[in-house]
Amino acid sequence: MKTCKHFGECGGCRFQDISYEEQLAEKENRIKELIKNSDLDIKLKPIQYSDPWFYRNKMEFSFADQGDIVCGLYSKNEKGKVVDIEECLIFSKDLKEILKAVKEFVRNKNFSVYNKYSRKGFLRNLIVRDTKFTNELMIGIVTTGCQDLDKEGFVNILEQAKLDNKICSIYWIVNDSLSDAVIFETKHLLYGDKFIKEKLGDFIFQIGIDSFFQVNPKMVAGFYQKMVDYTNVSDDKNVLDLFCGVGSIGIFLSPKAKSVLGVEVSDDIVAVACQNSKINNIHNIKFITADARRFLNLQAEPYKDIDILIINPPRSGLSNKITRAIKRLNPKLILYSSCNPDAFFRDLPSFWENYRADFVEPFDFFPHTPHMECLSILKKIDL
Numbered sequence: 001m002k003t004c005k006h007f008g009e010c011g012g013c014r015f016q017d018i019s020y021e022e023q024l025a026e027k028e029n030r031i032k033e034l035i036k037n038s039d040l041d042i043k044l045k046p047i048q049y050s051d052p053w054f055y056r057n058k059m060e061f062s063f064a065d066q067g068d069i070v071c072g073l074y075s076k077n078e079k080g081k082v083v084d085i086e087e088c089l090i091f092s093k094d095l096k097e098i099l100k101a102v103k104e105f106v107r108n109k110n111f112s113v114y115n116k117y118s119r120k121g122f123l124r125n126l127i128v129r130d131t132k133f134t135n136e137l138m139i140g141i142v143t144t145g146c147q148d149l150d151k152e153g154f155v156n157i158l159e160q161a162k163l164d165n166k167i168c169s170i171y172w173i174v175n176d177s178l179s180d181a182v183i184f185e186t187k188h189l190l191y192g193d194k195f196i197k198e199k200l201g202d203f204i205f206q207i208g209i210d211s212f213f214q215v216n217p218k219m220v221a222g223f224y225q226k227m228v229d230y231t232n233v234s235d236d237k238n239v240l241d242l243f244c245g246v247g248s249i250g251i252f253l254s255p256k257a258k259s260v261l262g263v264e265v266s267d268d269i270v271a272v273a274c275q276n277s278k279i280n281n282i283h284n285i286k287f288i289t290a291d292a293r294r295f296l297n298l299q300a301e302p303y304k305d306i307d308i309l310i311i312n313p314p315r316s317g318l319s320n321k322i323t324r325a326i327k328r329l330n331p332k333l334i335l336y337s338s339c340n341p342d343a344f345f346r347d348l349p350s351f352w353e354n355y356r357a358d359f360v361e362p363f364d365f366f367p368h369t370p371h372m373e374c375l376s377i378l379k380k381i382d383l
């Protein structure tokens with residue numbers, strides 16, 4: 001069996017030593033268990049899967065000073081230690097050369113590395129995005145603002161790297177926040193385009209350095225197509241896509257729908273969603289920047305004729321307040337999908353008073369990790 005040289009030490013993948021068939025069986029069993037515990041009368045559809053290698057389109061690595069500057073992922077075994085990554089079999093074949101070039105650059109420059117305890121130092125993270133159908137790369141180095149990056153030098157070393165895919169965009173992100181997460185305080189475009197493009201089915205999507213985009217493009221077109229089929233969307237149906245991100249689900253549904261409205265909390269992401277509808281020539285879709293709960297409570301009145309509600313929330317799932325607001329909106333059909341099965345099965349029963357779902361369908365978007373996506377269609381019951 002293929003295993004990455006870092007497997008066992010790197011905290012990125014947990015299951016590479018288990019055959020893929022067994023991984024899928026284990027994931028199905030986990031959903032069976034969740035169905036059983038939820039007490040819902042709901043069928044389990046077979047788990048959907050695709051090529052389990054080189055599937056991810058984005059990774060964030062951390063810099064650390066461990067004698068030498070290293071760049072990689074946190075260790076599974078040693079708290080705070082960064083495993084100096086040289087390859088990643090679930091991400092991009094180009095990663096090896098990119099990391100080699102970046103490490104050589106930062107070591108030659110002798111940059112300091114940010115230390116979260118002393119809050120001093122320069123280098124923080126490296127973000128790499130790699131598209132699977134258009135073969136484009138986007139690279140972003142994240143530092144504090146305590147000194148200047150040799151911008152030209154950074155672009156030059158990346159331009160010289162021998163890669164299969166094409167580097168289309170290079171960013172320098174300045175992040176002085178105390179949070180461990182990458183916060184895009186200032187984005188300096190150093191090279192190429194502001195966005196890279198991915199093709200899913202018949203549609204092109206722009207992806208920004210800070211956009212949420214489903215991590216497994218090899219699976220996601222099929223996942224969105226299932227949404228089109230399961231919702232039975234037609235030209236008399238109004239669709240609301242509540243956590244719409246860059247608009248992908250709504251864009252897939254729009255050719256068959258009467259209208260689509262996407263709601264997303266980030267202004268920057270809404271701008272990308274608008275651009276996506278434009279480049280795909282879609283005219284019956286609109287996006288607004290709003291917090292989902294505030295939208296439902298304060299702004300949804302003009303949109304109350306919603307036939308199909310799409311909910312694809314962040315990992316944390318839905319709060320009680322959102323669930324209540326959704327019930328007040330009273331859509332005929334709800335498509336609920338989540339990358340967190342626990343949150344999914346926590347939220348599903350709260351709709352049971354007015355809705356029923358026949359099935360849950362798992363999608364293995366994240367092979368070699370414990371994660372998966374779940375999808376259900378909730379239909380309003382006659383009371």
Ligand SMILES: C[S@@+](CC[C@H](N)C(=O)[O-])C[C@H]1O[C@@H](n2cnc3c(N)ncnc32)[C@H](O)[C@@H]1O
Pocket residue numbers: 212213214242243244245246247248249263264265266269290291292293312313314315
């Ligand atoms: C799991 S992603 C789904 C994106 C999109 N449905 C897709 O398939 O690409 C969740 C999205 O919800 C947005 N979001 C997070 N909290 C939100 C909130 N309170 N209100 C509206 N959108 C929110 C995030 O910015 C992110 O784009």
